[in-house]
Amino acid sequence: MSATPARPPSWTGRVREAAVDALPPEKLLPDTQPTYVASWIYVFGVASIASLVVIIASGCILALKGPAWWHYTGVGHFFNSIHLWAVELFFFVMVVHLWGKYWMAAWRGGRTRVWITGAVTFLVAIPCALTGYVSQQNFDAQWIATQAKDGLNSVGVGAFFNVTNFGQMYSYHVLLLPATVVALVVAHVLLVRRHGVVPPFALEDRAAASGAASTERDATLAIAEGPSAAADGPSS
Amino acid sequence: MSLLGRLRSHDDTKPWTGAYAPYDLVKELCIAIGVIALLAILLTVLFSSPDEKPSTIAQWSRQQPVNFVAAAARELDSTSPTATYGPPYNHNGEGQHIAFIYLQKWLGVSHPIDTANDFVIDPLRTIPNDPTLQSAIAQYLAAPEKTQKAWGEAYAKPLEEYETANEEKKTPPKTVALDPTTGAVTVQASGAGPVPTMMSSLLALAKSGGLDGSLLTSNQFFQTDYTKPLLFMADGGLLSERAEGQHLLGKQWGMMNETGSYPGQTWLWLYTLWYQVEPFKASSNADILVMLVMSALSLALICIPFIPGIRSIPRKIPIYRLIWKEHYRAQQGV
Numbered sequence: 001m002s003a004t005p006a007r008p009p010s011w012t013g014r015v016r017e018a019a020v021d022a023l024p025p026e027k028l029l030p031d032t033q034p035t036y037v038a039s040w041i042y043v044f045g046v047a048s049i050a051s052l053v054v055i056i057a058s059g060c061i062l063a064l065k066g067p068a069w070w071h072y073t074g075v076g077h078f079f080n081s082i083h084l085w086a087v088e089l090f091f092f093v094m095v096v097h098l099w100g101k102y103w104m105a106a107w108r109g110g111r112t113r114v115w116i117t118g119a120v121t122f123l124v125a126i127p128c129a130l131t132g133y134v135s136q137q138n139f140d141a142q143w144i145a146t147q148a149k150d151g152l153n154s155v156g157v158g159a160f161f162n163v164t165n166f167g168q169m170y171s172y173h174v175l176l177l178p179a180t181v182v183a184l185v186v187a188h189v190l191l192v193r194r195h196g197v198v199p200p201f202a203l204e205d206r207a208a209a210s211g212a213a214s215t216e217r218d219a220t221l222a223i224a225e226g227p228s229a230a231a232d233g234p235s236s
Numbered sequence: 237m238s239l240l241g242r243l244r245s246h247d248d249t250k251p252w253t254g255a256y257a258p259y260d261l262v263k264e265l266c267i268a269i270g271v272i273a274l275l276a277i278l279l280t281v282l283f284s285s286p287d288e289k290p291s292t293i294a295q296w297s298r299q300q301p302v303n304f305v306a307a308a309a310r311e312l313d314s315t316s317p318t319a320t321y322g323p324p325y326n327h328n329g330e331g332q333h334i335a336f337i338y339l340q341k342w343l344g345v346s347h348p349i350d351t352a353n354d355f356v357i358d359p360l361r362t363i364p365n366d367p368t369l370q371s372a373i374a375q376y377l378a379a380p381e382k383t384q385k386a387w388g389e390a391y392a393k394p395l396e397e398y399e400t401a402n403e404e405k406k407t408p409p410k411t412v413a414l415d416p417t418t419g420a421v422t423v424q425a426s427g428a429g430p431v432p433t434m435m436s437s438l439l440a441l442a443k444s445g446g447l448d449g450s451l452l453t454s455n456q457f458f459q460t461d462y463t464k465p466l467l468f469m470a471d472g473g474l475l476s477e478r479a480e481g482q483h484l485l486g487k488q489w490g491m492m493n494e495t496g497s498y499p500g501q502t503w504l505w506l507y508t509l510w511y512q513v514e515p516f517k518a519s520s521n522a523d524i525l526v527m528l529v530m531s532a533l534s535l536a537l538i539c540i541p542f543i544p545g546i547r548s549i550p551r552k553i554p555i556y557r558l559i560w561k562e563h564y565r566a567q568q569g570v
Binding site for chain 2: 029030031032033034035036037038039041043046047049050051053054058070071077078080081082084085086088089091095100102103104105107108109110112115116119120122123126129130133136137138139140141142143144145146147148150151152153154155156158159160162164165166167168170196198199200201203
């Protein structure tokens with residue numbers, strides 16, 4: 001019998017292997033977390049995703065019926081209100097999440113890209129909300145559009161992002177910007193899963209950084225990360 | 237060493253080698269979606285959402301006929317804010333700038349607007365069976381630019397005096413008469429040529445609602461671009477009067493507000509803040525200055541891991557002790 005000749009790896013096979021190497025199933029969807037992941041601050045990350053889910057769900061219902069529906073039906077106004085309040089909640093929990101991650105210096109240990117994707121998501125969410133406000137077809141939309149145009153025109157953005165053009169803004173709001181936000185959130189979550197949740201500071205570092213002699217107690221507590229230098233910059 | 241390598245500081249954060257505890261991510265996400273959905277529904281039931289009806293040019297011309305005619309005269313005369321805006325609408329203004337940098341001009345005139353033709357003359361041409369009006373338009377178009385300018389100024393001057401007197405709550409001049417029954421505006425302006433005829437017809441067209449549709453007309457049947465009617469209305473007083481009543485003006489921190497007592501775009505508080513302080517507040521280039529400051533700050537937010545000092549604050553101010561309180565307590569127990 002002759003042996004089956006080995007086939008060269010296909011593009012598909014290479015992509016699969018690279019994906020599994022980067023994020024094996026137990027890393028992608030782990031059912032355990034380090035014991036330090038025990039604080040209310042961690043809730044705000046998942047609350048941001050939950051808010052985004054509610055925004056998209058309510059936005060899909062509004063999109064199904066068209067942009068004018070919510071002005072003349074009670075049901076439409078109800079879903080528009082859910083959409084609005086989900087956006088308000090989204091920004092609130094995302095800002096708390098962002099501040100929480102800042103005070104954890106969550107970019108440490110090779111997590112620079114996790115921070116960057118999170119910060120960019122926040123910044124892209126702002127025009128995403130703005131395009132919603134100017135797509136409302138009411139007085140708010142009229143006023144916000146006529147005012148926002150000056151800031152955007154002043155830096156040349158108005159040439160391709162015309163806030164007084166309802167059709168263009170609606171396209172940005174229901175497709176281009178939400179797709180960008182979702183893509184960024186997916187990348188952010190995958191990076192978190194790949195690198196794990198940032199470990200706590202080792203307490204001995206703070207004592208060293210402040211010039212104080214490490215107390216015996218702090219030295220005992222410093223087992224969280226092992227010895228580390230007094231630096232918080234990224235390593236990847 | 238690469239540039240990025242130089243920007244990075246030394247970081248000895250080690251992967252976690254301690255204990256793990258059960259943690260159900262999917263369950264947590266499902267519960268979070270439920271809680272957020274319930275919160276959004278609760279807020280909806282309690283507060284609903286604002287929906288103030290939009291203004292129309294027809295409303296504007298009926299409620300503020302003198303203001304409408306004054307704005308239209310400035311459009312015809314090419315002295316309105318839109319007519320002198322510059323890019324992306326026309327070449328009649330330099331636009332905002334910082335020193336020699338004119339970002340506003342870099343991409344040219346992408347949405348061309350000729351206020352005299354687009355806002356006044358072309359809509360007037362759509363009015364049928366009015367030989368007096370068509371003759372007035374022909375006379376206006378046949379005149380040299382200097383004469384057109386003189387007619388426009390002669391017509392606009394009494395209207396400006398009327399509006400100024402109204403703002404200062406003084407007795408308005410008798411050169412402008414407003415018929416409260418019909419809403420007709422009569423301007424006694426010698427040397428205004430055919431302009432009074434044109435403006436009277438435009439006011440009548442606007443009141444009938446015809447101008448709203450006329451400004452939306454382009455080469456195709458379906459319309460989605462409201463640039464022209466919005467800019468025309470923004471050159472008048474109705475939108476800003478309504479906005480002031482709803483605390484939406486710039487000086488009222490309006491960028492982050494919306495109608496009613498709703499939270500609005502609170503995440504724009506920092507953008508709005510700059511407009512309240514000098515040198516931005518009084519600058520004719522406030523928009524570009526604020527946009528560039530916010531761009532720099534946004535870039536700084538993204539680059540925090542690379543900014544010495546800023547990236548070290550979390551270690552120096554030990555809020556992390558509160559965040560990881562349970563962890564440190566458990567370690568203390570060890």
